[in-house]
Amino acid sequence: MILSSMTGFARAAGTTGPVQWAWEVRSVNGRGLDVRLRVPNGYDAVGEVARSALQKSLARGQCQLSLNLTRPEAAPRVRINEALLGQLAAAIARVPRPEGLAPATLDGLLGIRGVIESDEEPGAEAEALAHDLAAGVVRLVADLVEARRAEGRALRGVIEAQLAEMARLTATAEACPARKPEAVKARLAAAVATLLEAGHLDPDRLHQEAVLLAAKADVREELDRLQAHFASAAELLAAGGAIGRKLDFLAQELGREANTLCAKANDIALSRIGLDLKAVVEQFREQVQNVE
The missing domain is CATH 1.20.140 (Butyryl-CoA Dehydrogenase, subunit A; domain 3)
Structure with a gap:
């Protein structure tokens, strides 16, 4: 029958859009099961999913689980929603300006939400990244279990x-x-x-x-x-x-x-x-x- 060691290492990595990611886990001896987690800010939820997957697959050992993300340094490309900007300018022109109130400026109008748009689709990217990270966890846990069994x-x-x-x-x-x-x-x-x-x-x-x-x-x-x-x-x-x-x-x-x-x-x-x-x-x- 299968005998497992408490010593093992596994890594699962990939690229989702512009983001490069890598899960790593190291396992050593321990009296019980202790999974310590290190993930970037904002990724606590996916980290807890990974921790839970390890806890379901292992019985003993001290595990160091980490997630590393690398994003490109280039600034995102943006564009001005000219139609919205024109509508705002026309609406302001129709409204009488109270005495003492300065007229609207271009930089003020550009600061209104929706006037400046990004070419990126952060919602879709986040969803794809979450899917790939979850799939990476499955591979990571399977590889760690096999490494411990080989040992x-x-x-x-x-x-x-x-x-x-x-x-x-x-x-x-x-x-x-x-x-x-x-x-x-x-x-x-x-x-x-x-x-x-x-x-x-x-x-x-x-x-x-x-x-x-x-x-x-x-x-x-x-x-x-x-x-x-x-x-x-x-x-x-x-x-x-x-x-x-x-x-x-x-x-x-x-x-x-x-x-x-x-x-x-x-x-x-x-x-x-x-x-x-x-x-x-x-x-x-x-x-x-x-x-x-």
Whole structure:
């Protein structure tokens, strides 16, 4: 099944009329989903649409979403509505001018709305730009999702290799000569002999000490729990989806069992296996931090 990383980048760009535009989004690790938005003034609404699209498609990660617009520097071409200007001048001429009121001037008439018109069609341009920006968001989100999935496919291979190495080390610990009954018995006998040399111990106390030593030497439970965690991780990887939090929890549990294995190991070979296991668990923990 699909496994996604929280790391990715996508860009969607185009040109609408004289305007060049570009959406960009960068995604990195995060405990939850946080989409931060940066758009030019007046484009907050389309920015919120883009934010909503990301929130619907992603489960975790910190995303930096931005929109850049570039417009030409040339001033727009204008024309004078001569018919309207003539009508205004004729109407003013027919109206008696009150005493003390200055006559109408050309610059005053040109300032009246509608007398000066632009050759551009801002309404149509804005509508076309909004349409293209919305289409760009669709491409942007799809590309980011695919980028995160591509990273997830690479991550999956690394994580599966780490789980296989941990399983191998666990099997090596299982077969370690130090865990054989005769080796455990010899260590217990040596420990009991040391206790006896230290002074007189009553039989009950000696029995208690022997039981404690035997329990400390037994790593059966740790090995069984490690195997159970490996199985749980394999099931999560098979299910896919947003499993990063669960894998992170398993990494903590694996680390706990590896630490206990090292603490209980009273043999150099078993200690080395435990230390190697701890190193791989730490690498595993670092990798699953990237999983959505």
